Amino acid sequence: MNMIKVFAAIAALFVMTACSSNNEQAAAATTTVTPGSVADFRQNVGDRVFFDTDQSNIRDDGRQTLSRQAEWLKKYTNYQITIEGHCDERGTREYNLALGERRANAARQYLIAQGIPAARIKTVSYGKERPDPVGSDEAAWARNRRAVTALQ
């Protein structure tokens, strides 16, 4: 039986989405995820880490997430990954493209240090072009300063 069920209150999801940087561990009620699946990675490992304004150093909370990512990627070696670097909208377009690249690269270096082969990891920066969430307050900007590990 390789299916597990993850239960979490929807209310808890929303609370964690609003205030936590590793909220992706939370999962919607009665969602079924397959270990080793993209959903497993997103919900039980966390696919993104967050950064301070105009910074690209990995914070403590980000180290924990990236360490979990590294463990998971060592277990499921069939995945290649692309780390997408993003910024909030409070910078200029070209500079933010470079800053997003720097953030993606910082996450990549951390995973390499944890033993993930460099050849498995690509990076791409979206600067401020792909906000998630779309918002113009401090909470939205904090969530937009991110590096997201996408599985292929």
Place this chain on the structure above:
Amino acid sequence: MPKTKRFDMMLPRRLTMLGGVAIAAGVTSPARAQLTIDMTRPTFEPVPIAIVDFKGDAVGAQMAGVIRNDLQNSGLFRVIPSSAYIQQNVDASTPPRFPDWRSIGAAGLVVGQVTSSGGNIKVDFRLWDVVSSQQATGLSFNSQPSNWRRLAHIIADAIYKRVTGEEGYFDTRIAYVSESGPGNARVKRIAIMDQDGANNRYITDGRTIALTPRFSPTLQEIVYMAYGENNTPPRVYLQNVDSGRRELLGNFPGMSFAPRFSPDGTKVVMSISENGRTNIYEMDVRGRQLRRLTNSPAIDTSPCFSNDGTQIVFNSDRGGTQQLYIMSASGGGERRVSFGEGRYATPVWSPRGDFIAFTKISSGGFGIGVMRADGSGERMLASGFLVEGPTWAPNGRVLGFFRQQPNSGGRVGSVTLHQIDITGRFERQIPTPTDASDPAWSPLIPQ
């Protein structure tokens, strides 16, 4: 009776200029100053001007409309509505009844005549100085009828130049990023339009994000940055505007972006990222040789050549925060030129060489400003929640930029193009069919 001097000059696109400028002989009267304006002064009154529908062809009224729109939108003219005109049926070749125009407060009067001949149109126009009762300028053109909008812009440029002493900027185009769709899946494609919003057309198809279009000096090509298919990093493309043929400008392992032509069009500077570092490189457009211009662990981007091509201004966070630096166009001699409070970005050197325009980010928000090329004399012209990306009109006296409103309720805020004169006195929105960002103002279209 003033006489129009004529000369012949061959122009591409089958547009021929036949006329010349004729200013009536005689001394300059003091009253004549009223048809001139010094736009660099912080206070001035817009010049009141009447523009009569050109006679002889239905397109004449449309041409007058384009000229009125250009001049009114410059902020330097006040176009008097035709309902106020006393003299009707003004002949384009004989002097008007000047008292009729003086009495409605006009300082200038524009009249024109359109004549069809052999599949072409001939357009004659005159600008009368109403105050001194003299012809101020006059031109005559032959062209294909389809060129009527361009002819109107060229006439508006001639009027602007005669009145302000500065070159006009109406016979130009603006490339920009057309934006549509929801904020988290925004479609961003390159578009080009005339500076007044006419003749809008799309240069990229929108399947991948395309940003930062920049014109070549001849306007025949643009460079821009676009993502590849399937999440692949951005690259710089060179595209022929008319044929649509596009080429990759160097295929590097990392992201390449922020391209800009040298003033002579032979080189493109751009940023290339590698392992989190971003440096500035120069590529020879013909031979495609790449040369590294900066070598720092920092982010060096948004490069722009000086008008004479000898220097490059760019922004870098090598000193901790994003600031403006100038270096030699061959690299080296880097020195910081921005020292105010806040972060400085997107420097663009004026085509006249006298100013550098920039985006400034401070705790209060975003601003568009100008400083002298040595960093002195900083002046802020526009501010807002998010204003970004100044671009110079070719006369170096007007800037374009974009404004973004805050996102709200998961909906992306509106993004619009604007222009402002370098006194910061007159700002207006430039109309676009969709939301629009990152304008790049072209040089004057070659005639």
